[in-house]
Amino acid sequence: MGNIRVTVIGESGGTPLAGGATSCYIVEAEGYPVLLDIGSGALSLIQSIRSFDSIDDIIISHFHSDHYADAGVALYSRLISMQLGRAVNPLVFHAMEKRELESPPYSYVSLIDENSEDRIGPFSVRYMRRSHPVPCLAVKLSYAGKSVVYTADGAFSDQLAAFSSSSDILIAECSFYPGTGSSDAGHMDAADVAALAAVAGPGNLIVSHLPVYGDRNDLLQYIKARWKGETLLARPFLAVEA
Numbered sequence: 001m002g003n004i005r006v007t008v009i010g011e012s013g014g015t016p017l018a019g020g021a022t023s024c025y026i027v028e029a030e031g032y033p034v035l036l037d038i039g040s041g042a043l044s045l046i047q048s049i050r051s052f053d054s055i056d057d058i059i060i061s062h063f064h065s066d067h068y069a070d071a072g073v074a075l076y077s078r079l080i081s082m083q084l085g086r087a088v089n090p091l092v093f094h095a096m097e098k099r100e101l102e103s104p105p106y107s108y109v110s111l112i113d114e115n116s117e118d119r120i121g122p123f124s125v126r127y128m129r130r131s132h133p134v135p136c137l138a139v140k141l142s143y144a145g146k147s148v149v150y151t152a153d154g155a156f157s158d159q160l161a162a163f164s165s166s167s168d169i170l171i172a173e174c175s176f177y178p179g180t181g182s183s184d185a186g187h188m189d190a191a192d193v194a195a196l197a198a199v200a201g202p203g204n205l206i207v208s209h210l211p212v213y214g215d216r217n218d219l220l221q222y223i224k225a226r227w228k229g230e231t232l233l234a235r236p237f238l239a240v241e242a
């Protein structure tokens, strides 16, 4: 039975911290990596741990800059590698729109049909629409009876809790400290994430898309006081396996 591994690349919401990145996660099984979002600073950080040439699939949850700012330079990276004659595949962006991301033969866009199941490498992939100012999808990657759910951005909902139910690893956005009216902004705060975890019961909870002010450990303590499962604060290169 194989495992799924999640490696956090970027954990900040809105803007990266010095030397860091915004939303980006590597999900791997059978040595096949899929990137969830590619925010600001992500392409630089990824290369600290692997060649970007080894990644062919990038899922874009939505077109907010902190989730796709490095998509354009990722395409240039692949163009350069192909023009240098390296043995690389074209990049495939899985997204709801093509935008400027399709540039054959270097990159293609596979348009997401949120109502049907995708196959990416060894994963089956399902999506769920979030309540957010622009169209945004939560993503579930399943492999060998295990699953990773990435909430992307959006207000808490019972549907999200059902979608996240019994995931082995849940990457939950936590944009705000508790009680800051986050649902109006189409985001979750620490109270929402604690409520989500309590209903969904993930094997591991990764709290991410974090504010770039205040003490992030306050978020962790708040959530841990309300949900007793395994909970980790996202940071670059944090790796969790299930």
Ligand SMILES: [Zn+2]
Residues within 6 Å of the ligand: 062, 064, 132, 153
């Ligand atoms: Zn967003």
